[in-house]
Amino acid sequence: MRTIGSTIAGTIRPERPITSGTNGERRPLSLLFLMLLWLSLLIAFGVLVTLIITIIIDGQGQFSWRLFTEYPASSPDRAGARPAILGSAWVIGTTAVMTIPLGVAAALHLEEFADKRNWFNRMIELNVQNLAAVPSIVYGLLALAFLSMLGVRDKNIVIAGALALSLLILPVIIIATREALRAVPQEIRQGSLALGATQWQTTWRQTLPSAVPGIATGAILALSRALGEAAPLLVLGALVFVSFDPNGLLSSYTTLPIQIFNWTGRPQEGFHQLAAAASVLLLGLLVLMNGLAIYIRNRFQKRW
Amino acid sequence: MTTVASTGGPATTPDRPSPSPTNFVGRSRPGEFAIRLFLRIAAAITVITTVGILIALAIPSIGFFAEVPVFEFLFGTRWAPRFADASFGVVPLITATAWTTFLALIVAVPLGLGAAIFLAEYARPRARSLLKPILEILAGVPTVVYGYFALQFVQSTVFREWLQLPTGAFSVLAAGVVMGVMIVPTIASISEDAMSAVPQAMRQGSAALGANRMQTTLRVVFPAALSGIVAAIVLGISRAVGETMIVAIAAGNQARIVTNPLEQGQTMTGFIANAALGDSRVGSLEYDTLFAVGLLLFLITLLINFISIRIVRRFREIY
Amino acid sequence: MTDTTEDAKTPTMHLQARVADSYLPDEPRGILQVENVDVYYGSFRAVSDVNLKFGLNEITALIGPSGCGKSTLLRSLNRMNDLVDGARVEGKVLFQGEDMYGPKVDPIEVRRRIGMVFQKPNPFPKSIYDNIAYGPRVTGMRVDSMDDLVEEALTKAALWGEVKDKLKQSAYGLSGGQQQRLCIARTIAVKPDVILMDEPCSALDPIATTRIEDLMHDLRQDYTIVIVTHNMQQAARVADRTAFFTALADEGTGDRTGVLVEFGKTTQIFEHPVDQRTEDYISGRFG
Numbered sequence: 001m002r003t004i005g006s007t008i009a010g011t012i013r014p015e016r017p018i019t020s021g022t023n024g025e026r027r028p029l030s031l032l033f034l035m036l037l038w039l040s041l042l043i044a045f046g047v048l049v050t051l052i053i054t055i056i057i058d059g060q061g062q063f064s065w066r067l068f069t070e071y072p073a074s075s076p077d078r079a080g081a082r083p084a085i086l087g088s089a090w091v092i093g094t095t096a097v098m099t100i101p102l103g104v105a106a107a108l109h110l111e112e113f114a115d116k117r118n119w120f121n122r123m124i125e126l127n128v129q130n131l132a133a134v135p136s137i138v139y140g141l142l143a144l145a146f147l148s149m150l151g152v153r154d155k156n157i158v159i160a161g162a163l164a165l166s167l168l169i170l171p172v173i174i175i176a177t178r179e180a181l182r183a184v185p186q187e188i189r190q191g192s193l194a195l196g197a198t199q200w201q202t203t204w205r206q207t208l209p210s211a212v213p214g215i216a217t218g219a220i221l222a223l224s225r226a227l228g229e230a231a232p233l234l235v236l237g238a239l240v241f242v243s244f245d246p247n248g249l250l251s252s253y254t255t256l257p258i259q260i261f262n263w264t265g266r267p268q269e270g271f272h273q274l275a276a277a278a279s280v281l282l283l284g285l286l287v288l289m290n291g292l293a294i295y296i297r298n299r300f301q302k303r304w
Numbered sequence: 305m306t307t308v309a310s311t312g313g314p315a316t317t318p319d320r321p322s323p324s325p326t327n328f329v330g331r332s333r334p335g336e337f338a339i340r341l342f343l344r345i346a347a348a349i350t351v352i353t354t355v356g357i358l359i360a361l362a363i364p365s366i367g368f369f370a371e372v373p374v375f376e377f378l379f380g381t382r383w384a385p386r387f388a389d390a391s392f393g394v395v396p397l398i399t400a401t402a403w404t405t406f407l408a409l410i411v412a413v414p415l416g417l418g419a420a421i422f423l424a425e426y427a428r429p430r431a432r433s434l435l436k437p438i439l440e441i442l443a444g445v446p447t448v449v450y451g452y453f454a455l456q457f458v459q460s461t462v463f464r465e466w467l468q469l470p471t472g473a474f475s476v477l478a479a480g481v482v483m484g485v486m487i488v489p490t491i492a493s494i495s496e497d498a499m500s501a502v503p504q505a506m507r508q509g510s511a512a513l514g515a516n517r518m519q520t521t522l523r524v525v526f527p528a529a530l531s532g533i534v535a536a537i538v539l540g541i542s543r544a545v546g547e548t549m550i551v552a553i554a555a556g557n558q559a560r561i562v563t564n565p566l567e568q569g570q571t572m573t574g575f576i577a578n579a580a581l582g583d584s585r586v587g588s589l590e591y592d593t594l595f596a597v598g599l600l601l602f603l604i605t606l607l608i609n610f611i612s613i614r615i616v617r618r619f620r621e622i623y
Numbered sequence: 624m625t626d627t628t629e630d631a632k633t634p635t636m637h638l639q640a641r642v643a644d645s646y647l648p649d650e651p652r653g654i655l656q657v658e659n660v661d662v663y664y665g666s667f668r669a670v671s672d673v674n675l676k677f678g679l680n681e682i683t684a685l686i687g688p689s690g691c692g693k694s695t696l697l698r699s700l701n702r703m704n705d706l707v708d709g710a711r712v713e714g715k716v717l718f719q720g721e722d723m724y725g726p727k728v729d730p731i732e733v734r735r736r737i738g739m740v741f742q743k744p745n746p747f748p749k750s751i752y753d754n755i756a757y758g759p760r761v762t763g764m765r766v767d768s769m770d771d772l773v774e775e776a777l778t779k780a781a782l783w784g785e786v787k788d789k790l791k792q793s794a795y796g797l798s799g800g801q802q803q804r805l806c807i808a809r810t811i812a813v814k815p816d817v818i819l820m821d822e823p824c825s826a827l828d829p830i831a832t833t834r835i836e837d838l839m840h841d842l843r844q845d846y847t848i849v850i851v852t853h854n855m856q857q858a859a860r861v862a863d864r865t866a867f868f869t870a871l872a873d874e875g876t877g878d879r880t881g882v883l884v885e886f887g888k889t890t891q892i893f894e895h896p897v898d899q900r901t902e903d904y905i906s907g908r909f910g
Contacts, residue, residue, distance in 0.1 A: 124350055
């Protein structure tokens with residue numbers, strides 16, 4: 001039983017029967033396409049796995065307590081990453097103290113208090129987006145210039161590195177905090193205001209506490225990025241032979257990524273192994289930090 | 305607190321106190337004002353940062369260009385700032401940067417888009433929850449570690465040992481390819497967001513016409529998400545241009561015009577990283593050179609971001 | 624729908640959208656037939672044991688309160704339910720005698736032959752022209768003149784006059800009613816045999832609704848139409864035959880399964896309903 005369909009002169013319609021046996025989803029081109037998609041994932045995954053295996057294999061000879069307890073030396077058999085580990089801790093800690101309050105404050109202003117139609121505030125928004133895309137090494141140059149202007153001679157000090165890294169991750173923290181604030185429903189704020197609370201009281205007592213898990217997650221992720229950064233610190237002259245524990249904000253320092261960079265560039269194979277071992281350590285730390293961030297997000301994040 | 309008198313009935317009852325006179329004059333709240341001022345300053349710091357970057361880069365650059373003509377800088381083909389017979393032509397650095405960026409894109413765009421399309425259009429929720437974290441791990445690997453991998457495995461083992469390629473200890477190819485892998489998560493996650501944002505109604509409309517999933521993906525979803533995808537790619541370019549550690553470790557330290565990716569070369573970022581390792585006296589030409597190259601780098605990145613915003617806006621206008 | 628729509632109609636006469644019953648055979652010449660069909664989402668049975676015959680060149684309406692599986696059933700007719708995870712159809716859906724869920728059936732081709740218009744108009748973010756041309760292109764239709772095909776489709780969807788000078792403009796510039804007619808034109812362009820409509824007017828204003836209903840009357844000459852509507856009066860206006868569904872609640876889980884209560888010529892359903900539930904719904908006692 002055929003329907004009386006209209007035809008237009010000259011239009012030929014291929015009568016592909018419904019029961020052709022071929023599924024339109026399985027036509028050769030579609031299958032090829034799907035295979036290519038799988039291939040992309042496989043390659044990306046494969047490279048990651050290869051990378052991890054490489055550093056584990058290369059570094060296996062050097063996984064010992066020495067990595068944690070010894071100082072860099074001219075011979076790979078006696079060298080360790082102790083100052084680098086402590087230096088990273090000092091620098092990241094200082095960075096956190098400097099940038100988190102600042103970033104959260106800036107985000108609070110932009111999200112809760114600023115008149116969003118005001119051109120100045122819109123410019124700040126655009127500015128933050130731009131800053132997030134600036135190459136990390138430029139932040140090193142910024143810190144270098146700033147400190148030169150202040151007349152600081154030896155810029156390889158903890159506070160200088162923290163300054164560069166703080167400015168680097170400040171846009172990230174601002175963006176993450178804003179997202180967390182946006183996720184808090186308007187009804188909460190309006191309920192508070194309707195009771196006669198001021199805007200700051202509302203923010204401080206209602207909005208901000210609700211946004212804390214999101215902010216914490218974002219901050220930890222930003223700090224984990226700072227932990228892995230080396231370029232800005234190189235510019236500040238961090239590649240000095242450091243053989244003591246950092247002991248203050250004005251102390252010389254080195255960090256784990258810098259140490260890895262240092263060892264990778266040495267000719268001896270032993271140093272390459274050390275670099276690999278330190279890389280495993282660094283990755284482990286990052287996995288821990290990211291895991292913490294995800295845990296916080298899953299456990300504490302309110303679902304509205 | 306005033307009570308509202310109900311309609312009907314006595315205006316006040318004997319037991320209730322009479323309402324206090326209404327006074328809507330606001331209390332001045334100095335604490336609130338101070339806090340909001342602090343917040344405003346915090347936000348302004350971002351502007352100060354940008355201004356600071358511009359000034360920090362500009363001042364030494366002015367000193368630099370007092371000694372080196374702009375034309376020689378931009379178009380000169382020999383970069384040897386430390387030699388006795390110094391030369392400041394930045395073209396070699398640019399060729400190395402261009403090569404590594406180009407190679408990175410060749411790797412990152414197909415892989416990134418492939419992963420994004422799979423995640424957005426084909427993957428079951430279970431597969432997505434497994435694959436997205438993997439992408440995030442890729443994104444989280446520090447660039448130093450990528451650099452080590454590029455030098456020790458890709459260049460040393462794969463290129464020289466296994467493939468017996470005619471290449472030295474460093475190569476632009478190794479650095480570029482690994483940089484590409486590093487950028488894959490950037491391109492993938494932003495593109496995937498863009499494609500997921502295309503409404504389901506569109507896919508259903510296409511399916512109801514007799515299109516299969518590949519056709520729907522390529523002909524409806526992909527074009528609809530194009531502005532986001534282009535933004536993702538441009539962001540990837542921006543990251544490639546600004547990347548330092550991978551190239552500093554694996555691409556080499558010789559500033560030369562790169563014609564063959566198997567050769568080594570020094571990128572703009574590589575130069576800055578390496579030059580800062582030496583001792584540069586503040587105010588010297590060596591010191592100023594750092595910032596001149598930094599300024600060029602910053603301007604290029606700014607230009608790329610600007611182009612991306614324009615492209616995104618143009619695509620959005622069409623539909 | 625209130626009576627004011629009658630006054631607001633365009634100059635076309637108040638159409639008898641339905642064919643006079645004398646021309647309607649007692650039994651529909653079924654081009655599309657549903658036999659003992661259940662539709663499951665996972666373990667939840669959304670639709671239970673439906674038997675229906677959709678008549679060639681007739682408009683059949685599926686009516687009933689919300690939640691009784693009308694849309695689910697409709698989507699099973701062109702295998703759109705395949706796209707939902709966990710959806711399963713048991714029973715037979717026969718199109719021109721062939722079971723569409725049979726092993727050798729190409730669901731992509733099914734969807735071309737049985738088109739669908741959705742509740743909310745969903746034009747592609749492309750030009751009007753490309754929206755229409757999309758279907759023929761992806762289904763591999765060999766076309767002498769795409770321009771002619773586009774014009775034909777838009778004409779049959781009563782949209783040509785309004786858009787013929789702006790074919791290259793974005794479809795998003797059209798009003799809601801125009802967009803829905805565009806979606807109908809787009810469906811027509813792939814030359815289906817059946818057009819399914821899932822509450823096609825519920826997102827539109829009364830005037831646009833009227834135009835679509837007029838359009839349906841024209842379309843039935845060439846196509847078989849099945850429409851789901853929660854608006855009884857609309858069914859009374861346009862449909863030749865009507866199927867009334869209701870939902871039975873499972874005592875234990877509280878899940879509601881849709882069942883077919885009654886099916887027949889529209890006049891019979893509305894004027895002499897056989898089942899009490901039908902009469903209750905028609906007279907507005909519930910639903």
